Amino acid sequence: AVAPATARADDDYLIGSDPQPHQELNDTPGWVTLAFKSKASAKLAKIIVLDAKGANVTTGALIVEGTNVTTQLAFDLPKGTYSVYYRTSAADGQPRGGAFQFALAG
Numbered sequence: 001a002v003a004p005a006t007a008r009a010d011d012d013y014l015i016g017s018d019p020q021p022h023q024e025l026n027d028t029p030g031w032v033t034l035a036f037k038s039k040a041s042a043k044l045a046k047i048i049v050l051d052a053k054g055a056n057v058t059t060g061a062l063i064v065e066g067t068n069v070t071t072q073l074a075f076d077l078p079k080g081t082y083s084v085y086y087r088t089s090a091a092d093g094q095p096r097g098g099a100f101q102f103a104l105a106g
Contacts, residue, residue: 012037013036013037013088013090013096013098014034014035014036014086014098015035015036015037015067016034016035017032017033017034017035017084017100018031018032018033019032019102020102021100021101021102022100022101022102022103023102023103024102024103024104024105025102025103025104025105025106026105026106027106028073028075028076028077028104028106029073029102029104030072030073030075031070031071031072031073032047032049032058032070032071032073032084033068033069033070034047034068034069034070034084034086034088035067035068036067036068036069036088036096037067037090037091038067038090038091039066039067039091040064040066040067040068040069040088040089041064041088041089041093042062042064044087044088044089044095045062045064045069045086045087045088045089046062046085046086046087046088047062047069047070047071047084047085047086048084048085048086049071049073049082049083049084049085050082050083050085051077051078051080051082052080052081052082057073057074057077057082058071058072058073058074059072059073059074060072069086069088077104078104079104079105079106080103080104081101081102081103081104082101082102082103082104083099083100083101084099084100084101084102085097085098085099086098086099
């Protein structure tokens, strides 16, 4: 069976993301939004997006709305591969996290 577009095959807690893991984009995304199986904890939720040199390209405050967590990205990101690292809490309160990458080709 093919796993849904999750961060890692063993992390079934992340049920969707924009951009998606391994997605190649032509235009700079303004945001990274992650959707989880249960309500995200505003206290524990964290998203960090790093460029190929390891610099954090997130800006502004994290937005937590129900099961979705969104972070804004810097403008005019250069071409390259970006790594998304995230943490939140599962329905049982245990921390959950993972990572994935997307590419900016444009």
